[in-house]
Amino acid sequence: MDSLTLIGMVSVVTAGLTISIGCIGPALAEGRAVAQALMAIAQQPDEAATLTRTLFVGLAMIESTAIYCFVVSMILIFANPFWDHVAATGG
Amino acid sequence: MDSLTLIGMVSVVTAGLTISIGCIGPALAEGRAVAQALMAIAQQPDEAATLTRTLFVGLAMIESTAIYCFVVSMILIFANPFWDHVAATGG
Amino acid sequence: MDSLTLIGMVSVVTAGLTISIGCIGPALAEGRAVAQALMAIAQQPDEAATLTRTLFVGLAMIESTAIYCFVVSMILIFANPFWDHVAATGG
Amino acid sequence: MDSLTLIGMVSVVTAGLTISIGCIGPALAEGRAVAQALMAIAQQPDEAATLTRTLFVGLAMIESTAIYCFVVSMILIFANPFWDHVAATGG
Amino acid sequence: MDSLTLIGMVSVVTAGLTISIGCIGPALAEGRAVAQALMAIAQQPDEAATLTRTLFVGLAMIESTAIYCFVVSMILIFANPFWDHVAATGG
Amino acid sequence: MDSLTLIGMVSVVTAGLTISIGCIGPALAEGRAVAQALMAIAQQPDEAATLTRTLFVGLAMIESTAIYCFVVSMILIFANPFWDHVAATGG
Amino acid sequence: MDSLTLIGMVSVVTAGLTISIGCIGPALAEGRAVAQALMAIAQQPDEAATLTRTLFVGLAMIESTAIYCFVVSMILIFANPFWDHVAATGG
Amino acid sequence: MDSLTLIGMVSVVTAGLTISIGCIGPALAEGRAVAQALMAIAQQPDEAATLTRTLFVGLAMIESTAIYCFVVSMILIFANPFWDHVAATGG
Amino acid sequence: MDSLTLIGMVSVVTAGLTISIGCIGPALAEGRAVAQALMAIAQQPDEAATLTRTLFVGLAMIESTAIYCFVVSMILIFANPFWDHVAATGG
Amino acid sequence: MDSLTLIGMVSVVTAGLTISIGCIGPALAEGRAVAQALMAIAQQPDEAATLTRTLFVGLAMIESTAIYCFVVSMILIFANPFWDHVAATGG
Amino acid sequence: MDSLTLIGMVSVVTAGLTISIGCIGPALAEGRAVAQALMAIAQQPDEAATLTRTLFVGLAMIESTAIYCFVVSMILIFANPFWDHVAATGG
Amino acid sequence: MDSLTLIGMVSVVTAGLTISIGCIGPALAEGRAVAQALMAIAQQPDEAATLTRTLFVGLAMIESTAIYCFVVSMILIFANPFWDHVAATGG
Amino acid sequence: MDSLTLIGMVSVVTAGLTISIGCIGPALAEGRAVAQALMAIAQQPDEAATLTRTLFVGLAMIESTAIYCFVVSMILIFANPFWDHVAATGG
Amino acid sequence: MDSLTLIGMVSVVTAGLTISIGCIGPALAEGRAVAQALMAIAQQPDEAATLTRTLFVGLAMIESTAIYCFVVSMILIFANPFWDHVAATGG
Structure with a gap:
C-alpha cells in the first residue's frame, strides 16, 4: 500500500504547485x-479594431502556456x- | 490509517498553497x-465604452487563471x- | 489520536498561510x-463618476481573489x- | 498531553506569522x-472632497484584507x- | 515540564518575529x-492644512496594521x- | 517495487515543475x-501588417522554448x- | 536545567533578530x-518651517515602529x- | 538495482530542471x-528589412543558448x- | 558545562548578526x-545652513536605529x- | 560500485545545472x-554596417561565456x- | 575540549559574516x-567647498556603521x- | 576509496558551479x-574608432573575471x- | 585531532565567504x-581636477570597507x- | 585520513565559490x-583622453576587489x- 500512498501524495502536491506556479x-x-x-486604444481610437484583434491573438498565445500547466x-x-x-499491479 | 492521514495532510497543505500562491x-x-x-479613460473619456469593454474581456481572461487554481x-x-x-479500500 | 493531531496541525498552519500569503x-x-x-480623477474631474464606477468594478474583481483565499x-x-x-472514524 | 502541546505550538506560530505577513x-x-x-490633492485642490472620499473607500477595501488576517x-x-x-477529549 | 518549555520557546520566537516582520x-x-x-506641501503651500489632515488620517490607518502586530x-x-x-494543568 | 515507485514519484514531480517553471x-x-x-501599431497604424508579421514570428520563437519544456x-x-x-526488468 | 537553557537561547536569538530586522x-x-x-525645502525655502514640522511628526510616527521592536x-x-x-519553578 | 535507480532518478530531475531553468x-x-x-520598425519603417535581418540573427544567437540546454x-x-x-555492467 | 556553551555560542552568533543586519x-x-x-545644496546654495541642519537631525534619527542594534x-x-x-548557578 | 554511482549522479546533476544556470x-x-x-540602427540607419559589426563582436564575446559553461x-x-x-580502478 | 572548539568555530564564522554582511x-x-x-559639484562648481564638507561629514556617519561591525x-x-x-575554566 | 570519491564529487560540483555562477x-x-x-556609436558616428577601442579594452577587463572562474x-x-x-597516497 | 580539523574547516569556509561576499x-x-x-567630467571638463580628487577620496573610503574584509x-x-x-594545546 | 579529506573538500568548495561569487x-x-x-566619450569627444585615464584608474580599483578574491x-x-x-602531521 505504501507505493500507492507515496505516488498519490506526490501527485497531489505536484498538481497543486504546477497550476499555482504556472x-x-x-x-x-x-x-x-x-x-x-x-x-x-486611448492613443489611437481609430485603430481599436486592429488593436483588439492583435490583443486577442496575443492573449490566446499567453493563455496557451497556462493551459499547458492546467x-x-x-x-x-x-x-x-x-x-x-x-x-x-496491486500496489 | 496512516495512508489516509498522509494523503489528507498533503491535500490540505496543497489546497491552501495552490489558491494562495495562485x-x-x-x-x-x-x-x-x-x-x-x-x-x-481619463485621457480619452470619449472612448470609455470601448475601453471598459476591452477591460472586462481582459479581466475575464486574467480571472480565468485564478479560477484554474480555485x-x-x-x-x-x-x-x-x-x-x-x-x-x-479501507485505508 | 495521532492522525487527528497531524491533520489539525496542518490545517492550522495552512489556514493561516493561505490567508496571509493570499x-x-x-x-x-x-x-x-x-x-x-x-x-x-485629479486629471479629469469631470469623469469622476465613470472613473469611480470602473474603480469599484475593478476592486470587486481583485477582492474576489482575496475572498477565494478567505x-x-x-x-x-x-x-x-x-x-x-x-x-x-474515531481518529 | 502531546497533542495539546503540538496544536498549541503550531497555533502560536501561525497566529503570529499570519498577522505579520498579512x-x-x-x-x-x-x-x-x-x-x-x-x-x-496638491494638483487639484478643488476636488479635495471627491478625492478624500474615494481615498477612504479605497483604504477601507485594502484594510479589509488586513482584517481577514487579523x-x-x-x-x-x-x-x-x-x-x-x-x-x-482529554488531550 | 516539556510542554511548558516548548510553548514558551515558540511564543518567544513568534512574539519577536511578529513585531519585527510586521x-x-x-x-x-x-x-x-x-x-x-x-x-x-512644497508644491501647494496653500493647501498645507488639507494635506496635513489627510496625511494624519492615512498615517493612522497604516499605523493600525503595525498595532495589530504589536x-x-x-x-x-x-x-x-x-x-x-x-x-x-501542571504542565 | 521500490525502484519503480521512486522513479515514478520523481517523474511526477519533475514533469510538473518543468512545465510550471518553464x-x-x-x-x-x-x-x-x-x-x-x-x-x-498605435504609433504607426500604416505598418500594422509588417508589425503583426514580425510579432508572430517572434511569438513563435518564444513559444518554442515553452514547447521544449512541454x-x-x-x-x-x-x-x-x-x-x-x-x-x-520486473522493477 | 534544560528548559532554562532552551528558553534562554531562544530569547537571545529572538531579541537580536527582532531589533535588527525591525x-x-x-x-x-x-x-x-x-x-x-x-x-x-530646496524647492520651497519659504515653507521650511511647515516642512520641518511635518517631517518631525512623520519621523516620530516611523520611529514608533522601531521602538515597538526595541x-x-x-x-x-x-x-x-x-x-x-x-x-x-526551579527550571 | 540500486545504482540504476539512483542514476535514473537523478537524470529525470536534472533533465527537467535543465530545460525549465535554461x-x-x-x-x-x-x-x-x-x-x-x-x-x-515603428520608428523607422523604411529600415524594416535591415531591422528584421538583424533581429533574426540575434534571435538565432539567443535561441542557441536554449538549444544547448535542450x-x-x-x-x-x-x-x-x-x-x-x-x-x-548489470547495474 | 553544556548550558554555558550553548548560551555562549548563541550569544556570539546573535551579537554578530544583530549588528551586521542592523x-x-x-x-x-x-x-x-x-x-x-x-x-x-547644489540647487539652493543659499539654503545650505537650513539644509545642513535638517540633514543632521535626520541623520541622528536614522543613526539611532543603528545604535539600538549596537x-x-x-x-x-x-x-x-x-x-x-x-x-x-554553576552552569 | 558505490563510488561510481555517486560520481555519476553528481556529474549528471552538475552538468545540467552548469549549462542551465550558465x-x-x-x-x-x-x-x-x-x-x-x-x-x-533605427536612429542611425547610415551606420548600420558599423553597428552590425560591433554587435557581432560583442555577441561573440558574450556567447563565449555560455560556451565555457557548455x-x-x-x-x-x-x-x-x-x-x-x-x-x-574497478570502482 | 568540546566547548572550546564549539565557541571557537562559532566565533570564526560570526566574525567573518559580521564584517562581510556589514x-x-x-x-x-x-x-x-x-x-x-x-x-x-559638476552642477555647482562654486559650491565645491560646502559640498565636499557635507560629503565628508556624511561619509563619516556612514563609515561609523561599518566600524561598528568591524x-x-x-x-x-x-x-x-x-x-x-x-x-x-579549563574548557 | 572513500576519500577519493568525496574529493571527486566535490570537485565536480564545484567546477560546474564556479563557471556557471561566475x-x-x-x-x-x-x-x-x-x-x-x-x-x-549611433550618437557619435565620427568617434566610432575611439569608442570601439575603449569598448574592447573594457570587454577584455570584464572577460578577465570570467576567465579567473574558468x-x-x-x-x-x-x-x-x-x-x-x-x-x-593510495586514497 | 578533531577540534583542529573543525576549526580549520570553518576558517577556510569563512575566509572565502568573507572576502567574496564582502x-x-x-x-x-x-x-x-x-x-x-x-x-x-563630461558635463564639466573644467572641473576635472576637483572631480578626480573627490572621486579618489571617495574610492579610498569605499575601498576601506573591502580592506576590512580582506x-x-x-x-x-x-x-x-x-x-x-x-x-x-595539542589539539 | 579523514581530517585531510574534510579540509580538502572544504577547500575545493570554498575556492570555487570565492572566485565565482566574488x-x-x-x-x-x-x-x-x-x-x-x-x-x-560620445558626449564629449574632446575629453576622451581624460575620460579614458579616469576610466582606467577606476577599473584598476574595481579589478583589485576581484583580485583579492582570486x-x-x-x-x-x-x-x-x-x-x-x-x-x-600525518593527517
Whole structure:
C-alpha cells in the first residue's frame, strides 16, 4: 500500500504547485498586454479594431502556456499513468 | 490509517498553497489592468465604452487563471480521487 | 489520536498561510488601482463618476481573489472534510 | 498531553506569522494610496472632497484584507476548534 | 515540564518575529506617505492644512496594521491562552 | 517495487515543475512582445501588417522554448525510458 | 536545567533578530522622508518651517515602529515572563 | 538495482530542471529583442528589412543558448553514458 | 558545562548578526539622505545652513536605529543576563 | 560500485545545472545587446554596417561565456577524469 | 575540549559574516553619496567647498556603521569574553 | 576509496558551479557595455574608432573575471592538488 | 585531532565567504562612483581636477570597507588565534 | 585520513565559490563604468583622453576587489596552511 500512498501524495502536491506556479507568469503577462492595449486604444481610437484583434491573438498565445500547466495538472490528478500502473499491479 | 492521514495532510497543505500562491499573479495583473484602464479613460473619456469593454474581456481572461487554481484547490478538498481510492479500500 | 493531531496541525498552519500569503497580491493590486484612480480623477474631474464606477468594478474583481483565499481558509478551519472524516472514524 | 502541546505550538506560530505577513501587503498598499492622494490633492485642490472620499473607500477595501488576517489570527488564538476538540477529549 | 518549555520557546520566537516582520511594511508605507506629503506641501503651500489632515488620517490607518502586530505580540507574551492552560494543568 | 515507485514519484514531480517553471519565462516574454506590438501599431497604424508579421514570428520563437519544456514534461509522463526499463526488468 | 537553557537561547536569538530586522524598515523609511524633506525645502525655502514640522511628526510616527521592536527586544532580555516562570519553578 | 535507480532518478530531475531553468533566460531575452524590434520598425519603417535581418540573427544567437540546454536535457534522457555504463555492467 | 556553551555560542552568533543586519538599513538610509542633501545644496546654495541642519537631525534619527542594534549587540556580549545567571548557578 | 554511482549522479546533476544556470546571463545579455542594436540602427540607419559589426563582436564575446559553461558540461558528461579514474580502478 | 572548539568555530564564522554582511550597506551608501557629490559639484562648481564638507561629514556617519561591525568582529576574534571564560575554566 | 570519491564529487560540483555562477556577472556586464557602445556609436558616428577601442579594452577587463572562474574550474577538474595528493597516497 | 580539523574547516569556509561576499558591495559602489565621475567630467571638463580628487577620496573610503574584509580573511587564514590556541594545546 | 579529506573538500568548495561569487560584483561594476565611459566619450569627444585615464584608474580599483578574491582562492588551493599542517602531521 505504501507505493500507492507515496505516488498519490506526490501527485497531489505536484498538481497543486504546477497550476499555482504556472499561473503567475501568464496572469502577469496578460495583465501587461491588456494594460498596454487600453493605453494604445486611448492613443489611437481609430485603430481599436486592429488593436483588439492583435490583443486577442496575443492573449490566446499567453493563455496557451497556462493551459499547458492546467493540462499537466489534470493529467496528474485524473489520468496519472504511474498511479494507474501501481494500482493495477496491486500496489 | 496512516495512508489516509498522509494523503489528507498533503491535500490540505496543497489546497491552501495552490489558491494562495495562485492568487498573487492574477490579483497583481488585474490591479495593473484596472489602473491603466482608469488612466486611459481619463485621457480619452470619449472612448470609455470601448475601453471598459476591452477591460472586462481582459479581466475575464486574467480571472480565468485564478479560477484554474480555485478549481484545483476545490477538487483537492472535496473530490480528491486519491483520498477516495484510499478511503474506499479501507485505508 | 495521532492522525487527528497531524491533520489539525496542518490545517492550522495552512489556514493561516493561505490567508496571509493570499492577501499580499490583492492588497497591493487594490492599492495600485486606488492610487491610479485618484490620479485619474485629479486629471479629469469631470469623469469622476465613470472613473469611480470602473474603480469599484475593478476592486470587486481583485477582492474576489482575496475572498477565494478567505473561503479556503475558513473551510480548512470550520468545515474540514479530512478532519471530520478522521474524527468520525474515531481518529 | 502531546497533542495539546503540538496544536498549541503550531497555533502560536501561525497566529503570529499570519498577522505579520498579512500586514505587509495592506500597509504598503495604503501607503501608496495615501501618497498618491496627497499628490492628487496638491494638483487639484478643488476636488479635495471627491478625492478624500474615494481615498477612504479605497483604504477601507485594502484594510479589509488586513482584517481577514487579523480575524484568522484571533480565531487561532482564542477560538481554535482543533485545540478545543483536543482539550475537550482529554488531550 | 516539556510542554511548558516548548510553548514558551515558540511564543518567544513568534512574539519577536511578529513585531519585527510586521513593522517593515508599515514603516516603509509611512515613509512613503510622509515623503509625498512633503513634496505636495512644497508644491501647494496653500493647501498645507488639507494635506496635513489627510496625511494624519492615512498615517493612522497604516499605523493600525503595525498595532495589530504589536497587540498579537503582547498577547503572546503576557496573555498567552495556551501557556496559561498548560501552566494551569501542571504542565 | 521500490525502484519503480521512486522513479515514478520523481517523474511526477519533475514533469510538473518543468512545465510550471518553464512557462514563466515565455509567458512574460510574450506579454512584453504583445504589449510593445500594440504600442507600435498605435504609433504607426500604416505598418500594422509588417508589425503583426514580425510579432508572430517572434511569438513563435518564444513559444518554442515553452514547447521544449512541454515536450520534456510529456516524455517524462508518457515515454519515460527509465520507467520503461525498470518496469520491463520486473522493477 | 534544560528548559532554562532552551528558553534562554531562544530569547537571545529572538531579541537580536527582532531589533535588527525591525530596524531595516524604519531606517529606510526615515531616510526616504529626510531625503524628500531636503528636496522640498530646496524647492520651497519659504515653507521650511511647515516642512520641518511635518517631517518631525512623520519621523516620530516611523520611529514608533522601531521602538515597538526595541521594547519587545528589551522585554525578552530583561523582563521575560517565560524565563522568570521557569527560573522560579526551579527550571 | 540500486545504482540504476539512483542514476535514473537523478537524470529525470536534472533533465527537467535543465530545460525549465535554461528556458527562462532565452525566453525573456527574445521577448525583449522582439519588443524592441517592433519599436524600431515603428520608428523607422523604411529600415524594416535591415531591422528584421538583424533581429533574426540575434534571435538565432539567443535561441542557441536554449538549444544547448535542450541538447543536454535530451542527452541525459536518451543517451546518458552513466546510465548506459551502469546498465551494461548489470547495474 | 553544556548550558554555558550553548548560551555562549548563541550569544556570539546573535551579537554578530544583530549588528551586521542592523547596519544595512541605516547605512543605506544615510547614504540616501546625504546624497539628496548634496543635490539640494547644489540647487539652493543659499539654503545650505537650513539644509545642513535638517540633514543632521535626520541623520541622528536614522543613526539611532543603528545604535539600538549596537546596544543590543553589546548587551549580549558584555552584560548578557542569561549567561550571567547560568554562570552564577554553576552552569 | 558505490563510488561510481555517486560520481555519476553528481556529474549528471552538475552538468545540467552548469549549462542551465550558465545560460541565463548570456541569454539576457545578448537580448539586451540585440535590442539596443535595433534601437541604434533605427536612429542611425547610415551606420548600420558599423553597428552590425560591433554587435557581432560583442555577441561573440558574450556567447563565449555560455560556451565555457557548455564545454564544462560536456567534459563532465563525456570526458570526466574522476569517473574515468574510478571506472578504471574497478570502482 | 568540546566547548572550546564549539565557541571557537562559532566565533570564526560570526566574525567573518559580521564584517562581510556589514560592509555591503555602508559600501553601497558611500558609493551613492560620492556619486551624487560628483554630480552636485559638476552642477555647482562654486559650491565645491560646502559640498565636499557635507560629503565628508556624511561619509563619516556612514563609515561609523561599518566600524561598528568591524569592532564587533575584532572583539569576537581577539577579546571574546565567552572564549576567555571557557578557556580559563579549563574548557 | 572513500576519500577519493568525496574529493571527486566535490570537485565536480564545484567546477560546474564556479563557471556557471561566475559567468552570470561578466555576461550581463558585457551585454551592458556592448549595448551602450552601440548607443554611443549611433550618437557619435565620427568617434566610432575611439569608442570601439575603449569598448574592447573594457570587454577584455570584464572577460578577465570570467576567465579567473574558468581557470579555477579547469584547475579543479584537471590539476586538482587535493585529488592528486589523495590518489598518490593510495586514497 | 578533531577540534583542529573543525576549526580549520570553518576558517577556510569563512575566509572565502568573507572576502567574496564582502567584495560585492564595494565593487558595485566603486563602479557607481566611477561611472558618475565620468558623467560629471563630461558635463564639466573644467572641473576635472576637483572631480578626480573627490572621486579618489571617495574610492579610498569605499575601498576601506573591502580592506576590512580582506584583513579579517587574512587573519582567519594566517593568524587565527583559535587555531593557534588549539594547535598549541595539542589539539 | 579523514581530517585531510574534510579540509580538502572544504577547500575545493570554498575556492570555487570565492572566485565565482566574488566576480559578480566587480564584473557588473566594470560593465557599468565602461558603459558610462562610452556614453561620456560620445558626449564629449574632446575629453576622451581624460575620460579614458579616469576610466582606467577606476577599473584598476574595481579589478583589485576581484583580485583579492582570486588571491584567496589560489591560497586555498595551492598554499593552504591548514592542509599543509594536517598533511605534515600525518593527517
